[in-house]
Amino acid sequence: MYPGSFKNLIESFKFFPGIGEKTAERMAFSTMNLEDTQIQFFIKSLQEVKEQIHPCKICNSLTDQEICPICNSTLRQDILCVVEDAKVVFLFEKLGMFKGKYHVLSGLISPIDGVNPEDIGLEKLIDRIKNENFKEIILAFKPSIEGEVTALYIKKILEELDIEITRLASGVPIGADMEYVDALTLERALFDRKKIE
């Protein structure tokens, strides 16, 4: 019913997770209102991203160089923040409060989804930790069963090394109303309670 190439564009938008039929249609119609220069810029960006962007050889974060600027920097502290996704690296960098280095896994261990320890690139992480001289490893996974399992698994492997392993604090989000905080989070907040100094 839609003209052929228009239908194809709708299908293309549906490649993206979270984009369903309606949103894809809306975006395809919006495309008709874009300037030629915008379409050309869009096409060029898609081409260049696919050609130039790849995982950093050291930390797996996204970069257009062989080794990303963070791994290349001599100003970074000897603290390694392990994350489940390159997205988290850029999120942390945007906040700008972490001055160490990163290591990006390919997700979290999730046996129920068929994701086993050997699937998320742990070997490369362990090798790196053994070869570089980190004072601390922060396991910055999301608070979830998968996050816990992955953190415990890594902690067990690294036990033999004399290195501090930490996780992010979990608890009541700043500004949240207590009544809207879920039970598991409240339980964790209680368990992780801090002494008021």
Next chain:
Amino acid sequence: MYPGSFKNLIESFKFFPGIGEKTAERMAFSTMNLEDTQIQFFIKSLQEVKEQIHPCKICNSLTDQEICPICNSTLRQDILCVVEDAKVVFLFEKLGMFKGKYHVLSGLISPIDGVNPEDIGLEKLIDRIKNENFKEIILAFKPSIEGEVTALYIKKILEELDIEITRLASGVPIGADMEYVDALTLERALFDRKKIE
């Protein structure tokens, strides 16, 4: 902070209305997970849509031919459905319950946004109505001030012609709880009440 072409891709997604920084970032990261063939298909669709899709010479709906299949059809009834956007044509066609023809305006009259009668292509519509032989003109605009103003304006111009002009029914949506229906809609539903036959 993001690599150059990755940043450009984020900016490209932000060209689309309703896509903000966060969604654009999420889509750019998702792009990294697409197959090469998907990216190529996406790029080809964007190029072809821009090259091939344009307004139908007669009705302004989107088509990759000079005249769209609906305008070209001899099976369509002599009823003209006037809409504010090509999107509505495809929505109606998907539902498949309208068998007449369409005419797409460039939006609705909205003096507050600086959109005056001469900006929405009314001249072409009036010419078409005068030259073709329609039994009825349905003004299928959204129920809003702009929709009302545009409908009244068109009705006034067509007054001299002996042609039936109708609008879509407004009222309580099927399945809606009365308490969640807004006051204007209820008022309209009451005003447009139908005799139970």
